[in-house]
Amino acid sequence: MYILLEGMPGTGKTTIAKRLAQLTGSHYIKSVISESDFGNEIKKVRSQKLEKELELFFMSDLFLAELMVNKLLEKGSIIRDKSFNASLGHLHTHGFVNKDQNVINVLKSGYEQLKSYAVIPDLAVHLRYNEKKIRQNLDGKKDLSEIDQELINNFALYAKQDEEILKSLYSVYRREKVLVIECFSGSVEEMCQKILTEYKKRLDV
Structure with missing residues (x-):
């Protein structure tokens, strides 16, 4: 079993x-920054506000996250x-921080390759x-990042990024693999049961 949850901040994913x-x-x-030695080093660099350098580090870590998923699936569910679809949704909404065209071209190429290496969820x-x-x-809520706070203060931007995440999910995975549920449309238990019911139903197809 491999189930992925995606969406915007505050939708109850975690x-x-x-x-x-x-x-x-x-x-x-x-999968925001991987729980790895590499991910921990990125967190240290992140605290130094080196945004332009971080974009390449983030993309590298997203590749690592897919490898980790593959490895973990060998052991169980x-x-x-x-996933990286959240990053793509963000990029399609806000663009790259690094404006060097050579770097942008590398990043775009990297994300296209990442799509082909993606582990497809059930x-x-x-x-x-x-x-x-x-x-x-x-x-x-006191632990919102600056970006999340900006999105809450500009809900049109929030809605646009949410739409971009969904487009990415449809693009990277087959449409029949994607289930859309409105956030907080039931209790946590009810939403979990709805997801598990859909998971079992789609396995039978």
């Missing part, structure tokens, strides 16, 4: 992914919280945003 992992006895993996769940529910969920 809560649902962790509960799914508990229910299925699966390995939980969060995976519930994955985010089910990719997109938690579709609902503005009212998102605002309620994030009200008073």
Whole structure:
């Protein structure tokens, strides 16, 4: 079993992914920056605000994340919280930080190759945003990144990035692999059961 959860900040991905992992006895993996020696070094560099250099490091780490998924699948099931589709959604909305055209060309080429190396999930769940529910969920939340805060303050941008993530999911994986569920459309348990029911249904097709 390999189930991926994608969506924008505040849609409940992590809560649902962790509960799914508990229910299925699966390995939980969060792909923002990998939990590896390389990922830890990126976190150190990130604190130095070297944005232009980080774009290449991030893409390299995304390749590493796909390798890690492949390795973990040899040992059992995976519930994955985010993938490189979130990065593609962000890039299509905001563009690259590094404006050097040679670097941009390398990054674009790298992401195209990354698509071909992607490990295809049994089910990719997109938690579709609902503005009212998102605002309620994030009200008073103190650990939002600067980018996430910018998105909450500009919901048109938030909605655009959400749409770009879904487009990426459809592009990278087969459309029938993608399940769209509105965020907070039920309790955590209800949403987990809906996802597992769809997973089993699609396995039978």
